[in-house]
Each structure stands twice: as structure tokens, then as C-alpha cells.
Amino acid sequence: MEAKPVLIVDDEKNIRLTLSRALEALALETATAVNGEEALSRIREKDFGLVLLDLKMPGMDGMEVLRRLREARPDIKVIIITAHGTIESAVEAMKLGAVDFMQKPFAPKEIRELVRKVLSRDALVAEKAGDYGSHVELAKRAIANRQFDAAQEHVRQAIAADATKPEAFNLLGVLLEMAGNRLEAQKNYRAALALAPGYKPAEENLGRTVGGKGGGFRLGKSEHPPEDEA
């Protein structure tokens, strides 16, 4: 994985050690800081891609570091480290722009999975941002191949690229319905119809889930030939 270095900010030595050890296996370069002030000066010195940030620290706390980081370097991703039972502050931090959080204690595997997930999310956005049509097509293909996680990701990105078209909402509805979440699915079919009244696939999907009629899922016509799938 080609990635920028990771900065670990925690006042507790054991956390810094556990985290840097766990990330060694990902071949990521790591650096540590013991408080908020040190963290900010490190960030000025070096181009970090990700910061693992403890909220509770003496002196400048993690929330303040996060606030300043958002202003100075909104491109740097932040994962929050929280103690058990302090979800509220983690949620607060997510509102401020942290991408995710993890609760102490953590297993090395858990840390690696989260960091990998956050970094690969980054790579995906960079590679294929903005191309609504190909995301919709890739999502359909993924659904056809029963790769639902991949499909979900493509749908999410299609919506992020253009939230005014019905196809992606219809596909999201299909995915939710397949997962057994009928009510949420209907909401998305209706959203698709609200954007484009008379959009056939959504109309049929909605009709089927409401009326209990049979029939397969409607993914919509392939209008945009997909680009390279890899």
C-alpha cells in the first residue's frame, strides 16, 4: 500500500506503542506525539496522510487539535481514539470531521483493518471521483455478480458524484431490499421517483414491494457503458 506516514497522538505510552507496533505490519511509516502541541508541530514538519488522535490529553485536548487541523489541513484524515463509554465525544469529533473512531482497548488486527479501510477509501475516491455513469454501471455489474459490498461502495460514490439522478437511489433500494430492509428500500425507490417521476425500474420495484407482486429486481437499462472495471 502506497501511503503517506501516520501520526499517532496519545499521552499514554502503551497506546503509542501498541498502535505503532500494529501498523508496522502494514509497512506504514509512523511517528508519535505525546500531546496536542507536539502533534501540531509535527504536522507542520511533515506531510502526514492520517492521524490517530486521542481525545483526552493533558494540555491541548484532542478536540482542539482536531479543530485546528480541520482549518490548517482539511486533507488529513483523522481517526479518534476513545476510552470505553465515551461515545458521545467520539460522535462530536465525527461531526467536526474525523472519519472514524476506535475504542480502547484494541486488537492489532482491528487497528490494521480500520486503517486499511480508511486509506483505501481515500485511494478509491482519488481514482474514480466524479464519474457517475461508470459507478452506476459498475454497481449493476457488482450486483449481478453478487458482490454486494462492492456494489454498495459504487452506489455510494455515484450518489456522491450526482445526487440528482434516480438510478443510484433505485440501486441502493435494491441492495437494501436484498439485505431484507424493505422499508428503507421503499424510501429509496420513492426518492428515485421523486427525482424522476415515471422512472420505470423504481416504479416497478416499489410496486412489487408494496403490492407483494412477484417479479425480479429492476436495475435499469445500461445507458452508460462501463469503463475498465479493474
Add this chain to the structure above:
Amino acid sequence: MARDLFIVIVGCGRLGSHLANRLSRAGHSVVAVDSDESAFGSLSPEYSGFRVEGDATELAVLKQAKADKADLVIVATRDDNVNLMVAQVAKAAFAVPRVVARVFDPKREAVYRHLGVETVCPTAVAAESFLQIASDAASKEGSS
């Protein structure tokens, strides 16, 4: 280092703290659990793991220690019955791949084994060591 394991140690007394110190120094990620906070005083300054204060017979405490993510759970409180119970919960509720409990009473070992819990019995281990020494001494006596 072969592989860094995530190890939960329940009971941070003489045995528990010793294991926690050694395993942490060996590079594993360790969580020590004890209902008495002062027990963590036996952890060495180099111990780089976590501390969770609470009664491990409560499901929430094991969850807090992330037993569900553990590769290995070692149960070493001073009470055989507690050890058996916690070990069973770790196995059944959290599907931990490997669970080992200390049991003082050798008579109980068979029961534990029947319930699928791996055990270490200090009495049996000590007895083996003593018997080994006795048999070494006897063979020396015989050869001279």
C-alpha cells in the same frame, strides 16, 4: 516476533500480572482484567497493554475488554469456579479460539476438560517437577 496476538488475561494477581508482563514484553497486545484496581500495581513499568477494571463474570466487562476479538484468553483468578465460568463464557459467547483456565483442584480438571476448557493445574505442574527431581536423584543414586 512470530505474530502479535491479542490476549485477554482475567485476574491480575501474582500469576496473571506475571503473564501479562512477559507477554506484553514479547510484543503481544494484552488486556489485563481485574475487579480490584490496585491489582494493576503488580504490572511492570514496561507493561504496554491495557487495564480494564471490572468483574469478568459480567458479560459487559468481557465485552469491554474486547474478548470477542481475542486470539487467546487466560483465566487466572484465585477462584476455580470463577475461572471455569469465565472460560466457558469466553468460549461460548465470544467464540475465542483458545481459552486456558487455571484450576487449583486437580479433581476438577476432568470436569473442565469435559466442558471443553483447556486447563493448567499448579498442583499437578508442581508435582510433576518434584517427581522429576526425585527420579533424577534416584537414577544418580543408582549409577554411583
